[in-house]
Amino acid sequence: MDFLVLSHVQKRFGDFVALEDVSLEVHRGEFLCLLGPSGCGKTTLLRIIAGLELQSAGTIVQAGRDISLLPPMERDYGIVFQSYALFPNLSVADNVAYGLVNRKVARAQRAARVAELLALVGLPDSGAKFPGQLSGGQQQRIAIARALATSPALLLLDEPLSALDARVRVRLRGEIRGLQQRLGVTTILVTHDQEEALTMADRIVVMKDGAIEQVGTPSDVYLRPATPFVADFVGKTNLLPAQRAGERRVQVGAQRFECEISATARDGAGLRIFFRPEDVVVRGVHGATPNSAAAVVEKIEFLGAYSRVTFRLNGIDQPLFADLSLNDMAEFHPRPGDTLRVSLPADRLRVFAAA
Amino acid sequence: MSQVAPGHPLSEGPARARRAMRMGVHWTDRVAHGLLILAGLALALFLLAPMAVILAKSVEDRAGEFVGLANFAQYFATPALLRSIWNSVWVSSLVTVLTLPLAFTFAYALTRSGIRWKTLLRNVALVPILAPSLLAAISFIFWFGNQGVLKPLMGEGQIYGAPGIVGSMVFATFPHALMILVTALSLTDARLYEAADSLGTSAARKFFTITVPGAKYGLISAAMVVFTYAISDFGIPKVIGGNFNMLATDIFKLVIGQQDFAKGAVVAIILLVPVAVTYGVDAYVQKRQSALLSARSVPYVPRRSRGFDWAMAVFCWTLALLMLAVLGMAIYASFVKLWPYNFSFSLDHYRLGLIDAGIFGAYLNSLHLAAWCATLGAAFIFATAYLLEKTRGLDAWRPFVRLMAVLPMGVPGMVLGLGYIFFFVPEGNPLHFIYGTMAILVLITVVHYYSSSHLTAVTALKQIDNEFEAVSASLRVPFWRTFFRVTVPVCLPAMLDISRYLFVNAMTTVSAVVFLYSPRTMLASVAIVNLDEAGDIGPAAAMASLIVVTSALVCGLYYFAQAWLDKRTQAWRH
Ligand SMILES: Nc1ncnc2c1ncn2[C@@H]1O[C@H](COP(=O)(O)OP(=O)(O)OP(=O)(O)O)[C@@H](O)[C@H]1O
Ligand SMILES: [Mg+2]
Numbered sequence: 001m002d003f004l005v006l007s008h009v010q011k012r013f014g015d016f017v018a019l020e021d022v023s024l025e026v027h028r029g030e031f032l033c034l035l036g037p038s039g040c041g042k043t044t045l046l047r048i049i050a051g052l053e054l055q056s057a058g059t060i061v062q063a064g065r066d067i068s069l070l071p072p073m074e075r076d077y078g079i080v081f082q083s084y085a086l087f088p089n090l091s092v093a094d095n096v097a098y099g100l101v102n103r104k105v106a107r108a109q110r111a112a113r114v115a116e117l118l119a120l121v122g123l124p125d126s127g128a129k130f131p132g133q134l135s136g137g138q139q140q141r142i143a144i145a146r147a148l149a150t151s152p153a154l155l156l157l158d159e160p161l162s163a164l165d166a167r168v169r170v171r172l173r174g175e176i177r178g179l180q181q182r183l184g185v186t187t188i189l190v191t192h193d194q195e196e197a198l199t200m201a202d203r204i205v206v207m208k209d210g211a212i213e214q215v216g217t218p219s220d221v222y223l224r225p226a227t228p229f230v231a232d233f234v235g236k237t238n239l240l241p242a243q244r245a246g247e248r249r250v251q252v253g254a255q256r257f258e259c260e261i262s263a264t265a266r267d268g269a270g271l272r273i274f275f276r277p278e279d280v281v282v283r284g285v286h287g288a289t290p291n292s293a294a295a296v297v298e299k300i301e302f303l304g305a306y307s308r309v310t311f312r313l314n315g316i317d318q319p320l321f322a323d324l325s326l327n328d329m330a331e332f333h334p335r336p337g338d339t340l341r342v343s344l345p346a347d348r349l350r351v352f353a354a355a
Numbered sequence: 356m357s358q359v360a361p362g363h364p365l366s367e368g369p370a371r372a373r374r375a376m377r378m379g380v381h382w383t384d385r386v387a388h389g390l391l392i393l394a395g396l397a398l399a400l401f402l403l404a405p406m407a408v409i410l411a412k413s414v415e416d417r418a419g420e421f422v423g424l425a426n427f428a429q430y431f432a433t434p435a436l437l438r439s440i441w442n443s444v445w446v447s448s449l450v451t452v453l454t455l456p457l458a459f460t461f462a463y464a465l466t467r468s469g470i471r472w473k474t475l476l477r478n479v480a481l482v483p484i485l486a487p488s489l490l491a492a493i494s495f496i497f498w499f500g501n502q503g504v505l506k507p508l509m510g511e512g513q514i515y516g517a518p519g520i521v522g523s524m525v526f527a528t529f530p531h532a533l534m535i536l537v538t539a540l541s542l543t544d545a546r547l548y549e550a551a552d553s554l555g556t557s558a559a560r561k562f563f564t565i566t567v568p569g570a571k572y573g574l575i576s577a578a579m580v581v582f583t584y585a586i587s588d589f590g591i592p593k594v595i596g597g598n599f600n601m602l603a604t605d606i607f608k609l610v611i612g613q614q615d616f617a618k619g620a621v622v623a624i625i626l627l628v629p630v631a632v633t634y635g636v637d638a639y640v641q642k643r644q645s646a647l648l649s650a651r652s653v654p655y656v657p658r659r660s661r662g663f664d665w666a667m668a669v670f671c672w673t674l675a676l677l678m679l680a681v682l683g684m685a686i687y688a689s690f691v692k693l694w695p696y697n698f699s700f701s702l703d704h705y706r707l708g709l710i711d712a713g714i715f716g717a718y719l720n721s722l723h724l725a726a727w728c729a730t731l732g733a734a735f736i737f738a739t740a741y742l743l744e745k746t747r748g749l750d751a752w753r754p755f756v757r758l759m760a761v762l763p764m765g766v767p768g769m770v771l772g773l774g775y776i777f778f779f780v781p782e783g784n785p786l787h788f789i790y791g792t793m794a795i796l797v798l799i800t801v802v803h804y805y806s807s808s809h810l811t812a813v814t815a816l817k818q819i820d821n822e823f824e825a826v827s828a829s830l831r832v833p834f835w836r837t838f839f840r841v842t843v844p845v846c847l848p849a850m851l852d853i854s855r856y857l858f859v860n861a862m863t864t865v866s867a868v869v870f871l872y873s874p875r876t877m878l879a880s881v882a883i884v885n886l887d888e889a890g891d892i893g894p895a896a897a898m899a900s901l902i903v904v905t906s907a908l909v910c911g912l913y914y915f916a917q918a919w920l921d922k923r924t925q926a927w928r929h
Contacts (some may be wrong), residue, residue, distance in 0.1 A: 132927050
């Protein structure tokens with residue numbers, strides 16, 4: 001049985017449905033990210049798991065124990081809020097020891113545990129300082145240390161990095177992930193930053209309007225999005241309206257492409273096809289290459305390791321994007337106005353039923 | 356048709372969905388709920404019950420029989436009593452109309468001009484808060500009374516009656532209006548003025564299109580506070596009113612003089628009406644104002660302008676000197692041997708008039724009362740506000756406790772005091788034993804000044820992170836540990852504010868306690884009323900001076916405590 005099992009969890013605020021029928025299993029020791037746009041109910045779900053909010057319906061089982069109706073004090077988790085909620089009048093060491101004092105841990109043992117945790121989060125010498133004397137990123141790590149001090153089986157993090165500047169954020173991603181792997185603590189992190197989710201998570205739960213759209217590993221979610229919403233929300237995407245034009249063939253504007261059409265998509269009236277900018281191939285493409293067409297280059301953005309080329313295909317009145325490596329750029333050196341032959345490999349095209 | 360067996364998933368599904376979910380309650384949460392219930396019950400017992408008894412008394416005759424609205428009918432058929440309503444209303448309106456422009460100009464000078472000594476001016480203007488309201492009345496008698504130094508200025512007129520009441524009340528209400536208006540004017544967004552300047556708007560136009568509308572809510576709020584203060588005050592009309600009757604003095608005469616409790620209850624209810632109206636308006640305005648504030652507004656930095664600053668300085672200093680003249684006269688007179696015949700310095704009023712007359716104990720009682728209110732009262736108010744704001748559960752009970760916390764603002768002290776007599780004097784009440792003790796004085800004073808203190812506590816609590824309690828629960832630390840280790844230290848400045856406010860008001864209040872003292876628990880402020888009634892105006896001035904000096908000293912102590920605290924906690928406060 002999985003470590004944490006949510007079944008048919010629902011949450012209403014008056015008439016407003018914040019969560020509708022969320023079911024989810026979290027494996028022991030995994031790092032799970034709840035990802036979704038603002039207002040989709042991520043925080044609400046996290047607070048329900050913590051017992052800070054009561055679900056309107058549904059059950060939660062943690063480590064085989066039904067915790068659906070247990071107050072926070074009787075659950076087993078550590079939590080870090082976006083605001084960190086560090087106690088300003090207590091020293092860093094006292095903050096970290098806050099949960100230990102109550103548990104009748106001997107003083108010497110407590111000091112050792114605090115030192116251990118401060119070392120763990122990479123701030124071994126900050127025990128005597130007050131939270132206000134630390135930087136945002138350091139406060140963040142102290143909040144994690146405090147949450148971990150009592151060795152909870154579950155760690156909950158609500159947008160812990162969103163208040164930090166971009167560079168610190170990227171560094172802390174790696175640190176939190178490393179810490180989690182060393183301790184093996186089951187962790188649920190809420191974020192609306194897809195890059196954060198892709199780089200940190202074992203699995204990602206993509207949410208929209210109070211419901212789960214897809215649960216999968218980062219590569220699953222990125223390469224095989226289950227819905228157009230996921231495709232669009234995670235990573236850069238080309239999404240085009242299309243019609244069915246055969247068993248394995250779709251019509252997009254004046255173009256036809258070969259691809260697999262899933263059973264669910266097949267029954268829909270219209271279709272949408274999806275491919276990533278980096279799936280567009282320019283090397284070795286000629287007139288006879290399947291799924292190839294002449295592209296007119298419109299704009300080129302230099303983005304460091306690659307360049308994003310905006311192009312149009314004949315008969316499709318929507319700009320499309322292709323990411324070309326520096327090698328491709330050096331070989332084909334496209335310029336706005338140029339025509340370039342591109343192909344969209346069949347195994348990279350995904351077809352959804354139109355919404 | 357097949358029956359679905361109990362326990363079968365089909366029978367369980369809908370039943371489960373229908374039953375509302377209820378979170379389990381941890382025993383520490385039960386402690387919080389228990390405390391909150393106790394706090395609510397205490398407020399019900401010491402606020403709601405006495406008020407309810409007033410309502411009951413107003414529809415009973417002397418024998419306790421139900422007589423419907425007969426008492427009201429009788430009241431409205433008595434022209435002398437009816438005149439009091441009119442007197443109360445027009446005097447309070449006049450006080451409001453006079454105080455507001457003075458306080459607004461003063462506040463404008465403090466916030467929008469480049470005059471110097473602003474802190475000093477502000478503190479002088481706030482001095483009346485430290486004194487019982489009737490100190491002003493006593494001073495006016497020494498200045499303009501029958502034997503007053505400026506009596507000739509009065510010509511044929513008399514200070515006793517409406518003129519003295521209005522003058523004293525303007526003095527007493529001025530600081531209350533000033534504080535509200537200073538806050539309102541400091542909130543105005545400087546960007547509005549910058550925009551107006553870039554459009555070349557004239558100074559007068561800026562004043563009427565930006566300043567006045569910006570302070571509109573502050574003005575309304577100040578007007579309501581001044582009006583309520585004036586209509587509920589008892590000390591001033593009692594001392595300087597002469598034969599001029601107002602509602603508050605009528606209650607006193609009916610209850611103490613004529614023992615006509617039913618009629619007293621009727622007047623109390625009539626007095627509640629205008630107060631309730633102004634209170635409602637104020638509550639509405641406050642709500643609107645908080646919506647107006649934007650976190651990003653830019654504070655206004657006054658620019659110097661010679662002519663304007665001069666005019667403002669002259670205005671402020673004139674007013675400040677007038678206020679010092681009122682305050683100073685009472686203190687001066689307390690040291691004069693025999694007014695108006697022998698102006699030599701003497702301590703007779705203190706030595707003979709207070710100590711030898713056995714009245715000095717009243718001063719000590721007042722200190723006792725103030726100390727209890729400032730400690731136990733402040734602690735109760737803060738703890739209740741904490742339980743309301745930061746604990747969870749018991750959702751049906753919370754609105755009631757919240758209402759009890761803000762209701763006292765709408766109850767004049769005389770009315771509350773009358774309710775306490777009605778409720779606690781009957782022998783049948785198990786709490787009868789507190790009647791005539793210090794405890795009942797502490798209770799009524801804390802209840803009377805509950806609302807402002809409560810709002811101060813709530814504001815401070817709202818400023819600290821809402822998730823402290825959630826973090827503590829996740830660490831399985833009971834809430835009281837976090838309360839004592841984090842909430843109290845973080846909110847200590849606000850707690851000191853509450854404590855000081857209660858101390859000063861306990862020293863100066865008359866109206867709430869005038870019905871409730873016993874010979875053993877006579878208070879300094881009430882002693883002034885009695886001395887004045889007996890014609891001992893010198894000792895009355897001495898007692899009033901003692902109160903002012905004590906309040907001022909205690910405020911000084913609080914100031915140093917605050918400064919010391921700031922220094923000690925500097926490391927984590929920034
Ligand atoms: N106490 C509440 N009362 C009413 N509505 C609420 C309450 N809490 C949350 N909501 C609503 O529920 C929805 C989901 O809120 P939630 O805080 O879970 O969103 P979120 O996914 O965390 O968004 P964000 O990324 O902005 O934090 C929102 O529309 C919010 O307005
Ligand atoms: Mg959120």
